[in-house]
Amino acid sequence: MDLKPAAVVTGAGRGIGRAVAVKLSAEGYRVALTARGEDELRATAALCAGETLVLPADITSSEAIDRLFTAVEDAWGGAGVLVANAGAGESAPLVKTTDEHWARMLEVNLTAPFRCVRRVVPGMLDRGYGRIVVIASVAAKRGEPYITAYAASKHGVLGVVRSAAAEFAGTGVTVNAVCPGYVATPMTDQTVAAIADRTGRTPAQARAALAAKQPNGRLVTVDEVAGAVWLCVTNAALNGQGINVDGGGVQS
Template structure:
């Protein structure tokens, strides 16, 4: 049962994270939002979630590159709700450039937000989940957790790391009633994907339309973007009791990309 549980979704003010948060709230979970919106926008989003789904919602502006702020967010959510039962590590950033031109600060940022933040969040929720003998850890990985693309060295490294982290956590907590799985979407039309198009245009000397058709959708045999609603539906299933036998899995949702 998801109803009455508490879900914390990082990077949940737009894109995949928001869709997952809304889908869990629709199932009756109280939710903790995270993002970097201005205070007024964040409060409006929080109120809208509560009004639309009749659940409790809190907003935390924690910087996902800061281990201290992540730990404080988890502690405050546990204090407010009594527990964090479902953790969805979704926060992510991207940068596209040839490796010889890749800024060191961008490498550090991507590893911190896309990989290390998941470690810090899992580390913080693990004691409570183990003590209650119930928990769901869902990491939003990527097809790039399984295969690589050029000009995305940091992102590919981080997502491969997320896959390994997911498996290690699943084994550690296998007898504690806690599952850990990763969803590996292909290209989903989100602000993150849209923002990487200019960098890919520069790196590959392509037009916007060429990047979409010859780089993004070319990778997916369906020639269609995955939708945020599809990813959210899988997250809801992984959070349910029906999925208690699934742990340590890296579940592809990529239009056939990694089947090639």
């Protein structure tokens, strides 16, 4: 039986990345898992149905990215699927957004996915097949108060997706983004804690406020995001898209 292409999932230690890795593994993919925390990656690997590689790395390091994809090439001949999920979120009023805050958001959410795409795509082009999916955000489609740097980074990575999709159209390589709203993840837990600290609301009130931002009145689940990623992996006619998974908040 032919093996399915190998997949690389960044930010695979928890949340969306873990759900995507488990989904791909359940569908028969060999999955390389990367994030900073080895313990979380091994917990994800234990949930996967098939073969995995646990490759701890700092995704903001270009050298670490090269080592990551070299390891996948050595083990499996390269990656046919990349899910660039690793990301971070911080909020601040625009006038209090420091240069350091700005740089962190762009480095993690924009530069790191770009570097991963740049590193993985030559092998995909050589094989005439590739599926690249970047986990962006509905903040790639609209602005909100207090997230200038985060929204800028997500708008930017959607531009990378669209340009790469146009460049590689017809090669067998597709490039798409999945744009979730507020998802029930550890990152959202941090947002809830920050809102509670800043506003004096209880964590339950802060979480309810985030859920209310979405027309269906609840947080998105990680499995719903993973389902959208799977659609991008399996449907070759999807290319250059930013697929919203937000309960209907952004209609496009």
